[in-house]
Amino acid sequence: xxxxxxxxxxxxxxxxxxxxxxxxxxxxxxxxxxxxxxxxxxxxxxxxxxxxxxxxxxxxxxxxxxxxxxxxxxxxxxxxxxxxxxxxxxxxxxxxxxxxxxxxxxxxxxxxxxxxxxxxxxxxxxxxxxxxxxxxxxxxxxxxxxxxxxxxxxxxxxxxxxxxxxxxxxxxxxxxxxxxxxxxxxxxxxxxxxxxxxxxxxxxxxxxxxxxxxxxxxxxxxxxxxxxxxxxxxx
Amino acid sequence: xxxxxxxxxxxxxxxxxxxxxxxxxxxxxxxxxxxxxxxxxxxxxxxxxxxxxxxxxxxxxxxxxxxxxxxxxxxxxxxxxxxxxxxxxxxxxxxxxxxxxxxxxxxxxxxxxxxxxxxxxxxxxxxxxxxxxxxxxxxxxxxxxxxxxxxxxxxxxxxxxxxxxxxxxxxxxxxxxxxxxxxxxxxxxxxxxxxxxxxxxxxxxxxxxxxxxxxxxxxxxxxxxxxxxxxxxxxxxxxxxxxxxxxxxxxxxxxxxxxxxxxxxxxxxxxxxxxxxxxxxxxxxx
Numbered sequence: 001x002x003x004x005x006x007x008x009x010x011x012x013x014x015x016x017x018x019x020x021x022x023x024x025x026x027x028x029x030x031x032x033x034x035x036x037x038x039x040x041x042x043x044x045x046x047x048x049x050x051x052x053x054x055x056x057x058x059x060x061x062x063x064x065x066x067x068x069x070x071x072x073x074x075x076x077x078x079x080x081x082x083x084x085x086x087x088x089x090x091x092x093x094x095x096x097x098x099x100x101x102x103x104x105x106x107x108x109x110x111x112x113x114x115x116x117x118x119x120x121x122x123x124x125x126x127x128x129x130x131x132x133x134x135x136x137x138x139x140x141x142x143x144x145x146x147x148x149x150x151x152x153x154x155x156x157x158x159x160x161x162x163x164x165x166x167x168x169x170x171x172x173x174x175x176x177x178x179x180x181x182x183x184x185x186x187x188x189x190x191x192x193x194x195x196x197x198x199x200x201x202x203x204x205x206x207x208x209x210x211x212x213x214x215x216x217x218x219x220x221x222x223x224x225x226x227x228x229x230x231x232x233x234x235x
Numbered sequence: 236x237x238x239x240x241x242x243x244x245x246x247x248x249x250x251x252x253x254x255x256x257x258x259x260x261x262x263x264x265x266x267x268x269x270x271x272x273x274x275x276x277x278x279x280x281x282x283x284x285x286x287x288x289x290x291x292x293x294x295x296x297x298x299x300x301x302x303x304x305x306x307x308x309x310x311x312x313x314x315x316x317x318x319x320x321x322x323x324x325x326x327x328x329x330x331x332x333x334x335x336x337x338x339x340x341x342x343x344x345x346x347x348x349x350x351x352x353x354x355x356x357x358x359x360x361x362x363x364x365x366x367x368x369x370x371x372x373x374x375x376x377x378x379x380x381x382x383x384x385x386x387x388x389x390x391x392x393x394x395x396x397x398x399x400x401x402x403x404x405x406x407x408x409x410x411x412x413x414x415x416x417x418x419x420x421x422x423x424x425x426x427x428x429x430x431x432x433x434x435x436x437x438x439x440x441x442x443x444x445x446x447x448x449x450x451x452x453x454x455x456x457x458x459x460x461x462x463x464x465x466x467x468x469x470x471x472x473x474x475x476x477x478x479x480x481x482x483x484x485x486x487x488x489x490x491x492x493x494x495x496x497x498x499x500x501x502x503x504x505x506x507x508x509x510x511x512x513x514x515x516x517x518x519x520x521x
Contacts, residue, residue, distance in 0.1 A: 051414055053410060053413075053414070072413070072418070073410075073413035073414050074413045074414075074415075074416050074417055074418045074419070077413070077414050077415060077416035078416040083414040085411065085414070089408055089410070089411035089414075091403070091404045091407045091408060091411070092407060093403065093407060094400070094403060094404060094407070098400055098404075101397070101400060102397070102400045102401060102404045102412070102415065103415045105416060148415070152416075
């Protein structure tokens with residue numbers, strides 16, 4: 001299967017701190033690739049670096065066989081990458097409808113159909129269409145953030161910890177949604193919740209201390225208790 | 236009663252002039268976290284450029300148009316040459332924009348001469364309306380009307396158009412806006428230029444209102460604009476209008492009833508707001 005995104009020996013700093021030391025991985029088209037690792041391992045920084053929000057100091061990032069290393073974030077986004085940040089990035093004073101409208105690059109038939117598909121998936125967004133984003137519950141905000149990244153025809157979605165801070169029942173809903181989106185797009189997911197990651201993911205990469213240390217098919221990881229305990233603290 | 240109406244009209248007119256200056260300032264701060272102390276320089280350049288063409292052509296409409304163009308051009312130059320190299324560093328922003336403010340102020344003296352210039356309203360805005368005992372000065376009503384009209388236009392652009400939506404979203408979370416594929420630097424440059432044009436417009440409208448223009452008035456007026464931005468809430472456009480009206484009215488009433496406190500009253504309002512509502516009257520949520 002061809003790879004949509006490829007990171008080769010990427011290094012990055014946040015101010016003077018060397019956060020990413022050697023990140024290399026590939027995201028195959030049509031699959032869900034999960035980045036796993038403990039808190040502070042560098043997963044979120046990896047997504048931010050792909051999006052151009054952190055500069056790459058060494059290495060390269062290729063998307064659809066084109067180098068996107070250190071391009072400006074808006075240019076990277078316009079190449080077909082949608083991003084759902086860890087804090088969801090909801091515009092709190094804008095209504096649900098405005099949050100989606102600001103993301104829509106076009107208002108053509110295709111985009112409208114995608115929007116309708118989203119609203120069928122998340123009826124709450126339709127119900128609270130005129131409500132400010134800041135007044136939504138945590139789960140609704142997450143659904144809005146995912147919808148906003150999905151409303152344009154992106155080839156790849158970067159989703160950062162969608163289950164963070166959500167009640168188990170909401171996590172189920174988010175998981176179902178990502179599974180449905182998986183049919184239509186490629187996803188790179190950062191997730192601490194191993195149960196969720198193992199149900200959604202096709203393959204995994206483990207990041208530890210800013211380096212990719214292991215990778216494989218998700219099924220293999222479930223069987224490797226030693227690896228899970230060592231890097232993920234899951235026993 | 237006539238005194239109250241007269242003071243209120245005075246206060247509203249002053250408030251509108253401050254609002255035009257503060258509107259750009261608050262959006263610039265909210266969108267890119269830039270403290271632009273050179274804003275007052277754009278105000279005086281608008282005033283001098285407009286008044287110069289007004290003196291030659293006797294057309295106040297041309298004066299307004301030239302002031303706006305001056306603001307747009309100076310806004311572009313300021314953003315590209317002065318602000319862009321110091322994004323993200325407030326200390327450097329304060330130093331360089333304050334320095335540029337002084338350069339703009341001194342350049343006024345070089346280009347237009349050091350003397351004050353007297354300015355009169357155009358013939359069609361001279362005089363007053365009389366309603367019973369109340370005398371309403373035409374030019375002040377004109378300023379109030381222009382201020383409200385511009386507020387309404389910008390408010391509708393911010394609320395109803397996609398570009399307005401992008402600006403409002405950018406004020407809340409500019410990083411997120413970029414990841415949606417929007418060139419926030421370009422948006423900022425456009426907002427900066429519009430803000431500069433509003434400052435220049437405020438300058439040219441202020442000229443016949445005060446009757447005289449001088450190079451130092453930019454700094455004096457921009458201090459009022461900063462007070463308004465703090466009171467209204469940094470980044471809040473509507474907050475700026477209400478704060479500007481509050482400051483304008485407070486100044487007008489105090490100047491009549493307690494003249495010794497007319498300058499201090501704005502500082503007093505700002506202090507009270509900062510104590511009880513440090514985020515300003517209208518908080519912009521991220």
